[in-house]
Amino acid sequence: MTPAKRGRGRPLVDDKRRIILDAALVAFAERGYHGTAVPEVASAAGVGTGTLYRYFDSKEALVNEVYRDAKQKLRTALFSGVPEVDLARDGVAETWFAELWRRLGAFAKAEPEAFRFLEMQDHAPYLDHKSRELEVSVLAPLWLAGKRLRAHAEGPGVDVLMALLWGAFVGVIKAQRLGYLRIDDKQLEQAGAACWRLIAPDLTRPRPPRKKG
Amino acid sequence: MTPAKRGRGRPLVDDKRRIILDAALVAFAERGYHGTAVPEVASAAGVGTGTLYRYFDSKEALVNEVYRDAKQKLRTALFSGVPEVDLARDGVAETWFAELWRRLGAFAKAEPEAFRFLEMQDHAPYLDHKSRELEVSVLAPLWLAGKRLRAHAEGPGVDVLMALLWGAFVGVIKAQRLGYLRIDDKQLEQAGAACWRLIAPDLTRPRPPRKKG
Amino acid sequence: MTPAKRGRGRPLVDDKRRIILDAALVAFAERGYHGTAVPEVASAAGVGTGTLYRYFDSKEALVNEVYRDAKQKLRTALFSGVPEVDLARDGVAETWFAELWRRLGAFAKAEPEAFRFLEMQDHAPYLDHKSRELEVSVLAPLWLAGKRLRAHAEGPGVDVLMALLWGAFVGVIKAQRLGYLRIDDKQLEQAGAACWRLIAPDLTRPRPPRKKG
Amino acid sequence: MTPAKRGRGRPLVDDKRRIILDAALVAFAERGYHGTAVPEVASAAGVGTGTLYRYFDSKEALVNEVYRDAKQKLRTALFSGVPEVDLARDGVAETWFAELWRRLGAFAKAEPEAFRFLEMQDHAPYLDHKSRELEVSVLAPLWLAGKRLRAHAEGPGVDVLMALLWGAFVGVIKAQRLGYLRIDDKQLEQAGAACWRLIAPDLTRPRPPRKKG
DNA sequence: AATGAATGAGACTTCATTCAT
DNA sequence: AATGAATGAAGTCTCATTCAT
Numbered sequence: 001m002t003p004a005k006r007g008r009g010r011p012l013v014d015d016k017r018r019i020i021l022d023a024a025l026v027a028f029a030e031r032g033y034h035g036t037a038v039p040e041v042a043s044a045a046g047v048g049t050g051t052l053y054r055y056f057d058s059k060e061a062l063v064n065e066v067y068r069d070a071k072q073k074l075r076t077a078l079f080s081g082v083p084e085v086d087l088a089r090d091g092v093a094e095t096w097f098a099e100l101w102r103r104l105g106a107f108a109k110a111e112p113e114a115f116r117f118l119e120m121q122d123h124a125p126y127l128d129h130k131s132r133e134l135e136v137s138v139l140a141p142l143w144l145a146g147k148r149l150r151a152h153a154e155g156p157g158v159d160v161l162m163a164l165l166w167g168a169f170v171g172v173i174k175a176q177r178l179g180y181l182r183i184d185d186k187q188l189e190q191a192g193a194a195c196w197r198l199i200a201p202d203l204t205r206p207r208p209p210r211k212k213g
Numbered sequence: 214m215t216p217a218k219r220g221r222g223r224p225l226v227d228d229k230r231r232i233i234l235d236a237a238l239v240a241f242a243e244r245g246y247h248g249t250a251v252p253e254v255a256s257a258a259g260v261g262t263g264t265l266y267r268y269f270d271s272k273e274a275l276v277n278e279v280y281r282d283a284k285q286k287l288r289t290a291l292f293s294g295v296p297e298v299d300l301a302r303d304g305v306a307e308t309w310f311a312e313l314w315r316r317l318g319a320f321a322k323a324e325p326e327a328f329r330f331l332e333m334q335d336h337a338p339y340l341d342h343k344s345r346e347l348e349v350s351v352l353a354p355l356w357l358a359g360k361r362l363r364a365h366a367e368g369p370g371v372d373v374l375m376a377l378l379w380g381a382f383v384g385v386i387k388a389q390r391l392g393y394l395r396i397d398d399k400q401l402e403q404a405g406a407a408c409w410r411l412i413a414p415d416l417t418r419p420r421p422p423r424k425k426g
Numbered sequence: 427m428t429p430a431k432r433g434r435g436r437p438l439v440d441d442k443r444r445i446i447l448d449a450a451l452v453a454f455a456e457r458g459y460h461g462t463a464v465p466e467v468a469s470a471a472g473v474g475t476g477t478l479y480r481y482f483d484s485k486e487a488l489v490n491e492v493y494r495d496a497k498q499k500l501r502t503a504l505f506s507g508v509p510e511v512d513l514a515r516d517g518v519a520e521t522w523f524a525e526l527w528r529r530l531g532a533f534a535k536a537e538p539e540a541f542r543f544l545e546m547q548d549h550a551p552y553l554d555h556k557s558r559e560l561e562v563s564v565l566a567p568l569w570l571a572g573k574r575l576r577a578h579a580e581g582p583g584v585d586v587l588m589a590l591l592w593g594a595f596v597g598v599i600k601a602q603r604l605g606y607l608r609i610d611d612k613q614l615e616q617a618g619a620a621c622w623r624l625i626a627p628d629l630t631r632p633r634p635p636r637k638k639g
Numbered sequence: 640m641t642p643a644k645r646g647r648g649r650p651l652v653d654d655k656r657r658i659i660l661d662a663a664l665v666a667f668a669e670r671g672y673h674g675t676a677v678p679e680v681a682s683a684a685g686v687g688t689g690t691l692y693r694y695f696d697s698k699e700a701l702v703n704e705v706y707r708d709a710k711q712k713l714r715t716a717l718f719s720g721v722p723e724v725d726l727a728r729d730g731v732a733e734t735w736f737a738e739l740w741r742r743l744g745a746f747a748k749a750e751p752e753a754f755r756f757l758e759m760q761d762h763a764p765y766l767d768h769k770s771r772e773l774e775v776s777v778l779a780p781l782w783l784a785g786k787r788l789r790a791h792a793e794g795p796g797v798d799v800l801m802a803l804l805w806g807a808f809v810g811v812i813k814a815q816r817l818g819y820l821r822i823d824d825k826q827l828e829q830a831g832a833a834c835w836r837l838i839a840p841d842l843t844r845p846r847p848p849r850k851k852g
Numbered sequence: 853a854a855t856g857a858a859t860g861a862g863a864c865t866t867c868a869t870t871c872a873t
Numbered sequence: 874a875a876t877g878a879a880t881g882a883a884g885t886c887t888c889a890t891t892c893a894t
Contacts, residue, residue, distance in 0.1 A: 034247030163388035171380015460673030593810015601802035
């Protein structure tokens with residue numbers, strides 16, 4: 001249907017489909033789905049409006065592909081090459097979490113529009129079945145890891161913790177984008193460490209007591 | 214100019230301005246600014262389209278007033294009647310935070326649309342100066358309190374912590390709305406307690422050690 | 427849904443719905459459904475494009491209503507006030523047919539666009555169920571009369587005869603429209619008489635033999 | 640200019656022009672001129688869109704050639720190999736008419752799309768001069784024959800009769816296509832005989848009286 | 853010679869806003 | 874003061890035609 005599927009050796013530079021997806025991501029991330037006109041996207045991609053419709057059946061199809069593309073990128077950024085570890089072993093979980101947090105930070109930095117777009121409220125009205133399946137497939141591994149990690153712990157459940165942590169991360173990125181905040185990698189790591197205490201106070205390695213005044 | 218600002222004692226029942234604001238909030242929260250048609254709002258408010266324009270100059274003016282209205286509600290919910298306390302005194306800060314968290318929860322429950330609307334991405338393109346000022350005025354007291362609380366603490370700065378906490382709370386509410394989560398008041402309080410550790414691990418009162426299996 | 431339904435006494439002159447239907451009939455009759463742009467119709471009706479859409483949900487809905495309107499007019503023109511007659515009695519059938527033919531002619535003269543539009547090929551692709559039902563309801567009485575008339579006659583069946591007669595009439599009107607023909611009421615009546623022989627040669631009253639030159 | 644007009648003996652198999660004409664006829668007959676997209680035609684013909692434009696200057700040029708092609712086919716089907724006869728001689732005219740009617744029927748059966756396309760309303764807007772001339776050239780011989788046949792007859796004029804007869808035939812074919820009718824060759828011949836009475840009641844050979852039930 | 857990707861004018865439709873009632 | 878019919882600019886999408894390959 002769509003004219004994607006290039007033969008080997010064809011230059012990627014000229015892949016209109018890719019160019020349009022990227023332009024659409026930027027536009028949707030900035031102004032939202034309803035706030036973005038299709039010709040704007042086409043124009044930003046440097047193609048005619050009609051051309052866009054050669055690659056995507058409709059605006060809705062486009063936003064779904066943009067969504068899936070961004071979600072895929074996130075999934076890759078988070079999980080690609082992560083070794084299977086035994087979270088039960090002492091100290092492993094904390095390192096694992098730190099790595100995840102670091103990867104999230106790297107993703108938000110490398111693909112700010114994708115991150116922003118994914119965090120927009122309510123894609124629901126236009127997401128199709130395929131997109132929704134992908135959504136779940138990204139969350140599932142995190143949830144499973146969380147379950148393993150906190151199987152017998154007290155305190156809030158895994159879902160609540162995940163929501164808190166994810167939200168916390170989003171909060172930092174959003175605050176930064178809105179100019180309330182400027183944060184470097186070091187500080188982001190510290191923030192991650194603080195969040196770790198949120199997950200697993202009882203698993204945290206003891207810190208030396210704060211020195212008095 | 215507009216027939217707003219009724220004097221004291223005027224019955225609120227007939228206050229079209231109020232009714233329109235409420236209907237607009239619901240619509241904007243559900244479908245976003247660009248996804249909402251003005252006649253929809255008017256119709257939901259039970260008034261004619263023309264009438265709406267007697268109370269608000271334009272769609273943009275309307276959304277700005279909706280924004281300010283929601284932000285005011287939030288401010289009231291958070292700060293109204295909170296006694297000035299000396300956060301430096303032992304244990305006061307934790308209680309103060311718990312109260313704030315509780316109030317946030319109550320607000321999100323009582324005014325779900327307002328909360329959702331405020332958390333939508335990018336009001337920026339249509340917010341006017343007045344709205345932006347209000348934005349700051351809600352954040353400022355929190356920031357000051359944070360500063361006082363963590364003046365000499367190590368770890369992430371106040372702005373980062375605020376972003377983390379706010380984000381964490383938003384994350385829980387959003388996850389709940391999207392159906393990933395179901396949480397009651399008790400659990401929300403627990404989540405708040407977990408978040409407190411995020412702010413001030415060194416200030417947290419020691420908990421009894423976890424009981425062995 | 428549509429704002430039709432005027433109260434009693436409201437001037438019909440200003441009935442936009444009516445005006446739009448008439449303008450659409452003319453346009454569709456002249457250029458066909460696909461050859462007519464909605465703004466053309468609106469403009470011909472003297473209203474804005476948006477206004478047309480207040481009265482009709484879509485171009486397809488419009489053409490369906492135009493179709494039904496024209497079909498109704500035809501039905502009224504053909505059958506309204508026709509007394510029930512006993513077609514079996516001698517000479518009645520011929521008179522009845524002549525009357526029908528005369529009415530058809532009057533309709534084609536009074537409502538040339540409606541006639542032309544109805545005779546366009548293939549409304550089928552856009553006609554909805556309601557329109558198709560109406561279609562049948564106009565044909566049915568003719569078919570029944572034909573059945574009664576020719577119950578025991580030899581020669582072509584009723585359906586074939588109806589198609590021949592209807593086609594013959596259409597042929598004359600079309601030839602006239604295309605300029606191949608100019609025909610007055612008297613000649614049209616003669617043509618009807620000729621067609622009567624097509625139906626019922628065996629029922630035709632004998633004519634005096636042609637006088638030799 | 641265009642690669643049309645191949646010389647004698649050139650294999651027709653590869654004649655793209657012919658293939659495109661045929662595909663266009665089918666498409667135009669089914670969906671009309673405005674309802675048919677050029678790439679659809681090209682695709683149905685199994686050629687690229689650009690290729691079509693090597694053979695035809697524009698959509699309008701294409702439809703004109705399709706029209707002329709169909710009209711030629713009709714002319715050939717009607718007149719090719721018809722011997723000159725003296726219509727004035729007794730019984731010849733009826734036979735001649737029956738033959739014409741039979742040929743029409745054969746044409747409508749062999750080339751249903753051509754027949755249907757030719758009968759569509761209003762080619763006028765896009766027909767060029769050349770096409771219009773052809774139109775006349777098909778009608779003229781019929782008209783002349785009619786004139787000769789009914790030179791001194793009373794009743795409707797030749798043009799009216801021709802319109803009636805042509806219309807009657809079209810009516811049968813159209814009714815059949817729309818599913819109102821199913822007719823075989825025998826019945827079509829009967830219909831033709833009935834139509835003959837329409838032309839020339841005074842010339843019709845007497846039939847045996849109807850047998851009583 | 854053949855192709856089909858690319859294009860922008862123009863199609864259908866919506867919606868913020870106005871204004872006569 | 875209130876209404877909702879009216880509007881045209883702007884949005885989504887199609888298609889006749891061109892042109893680089």
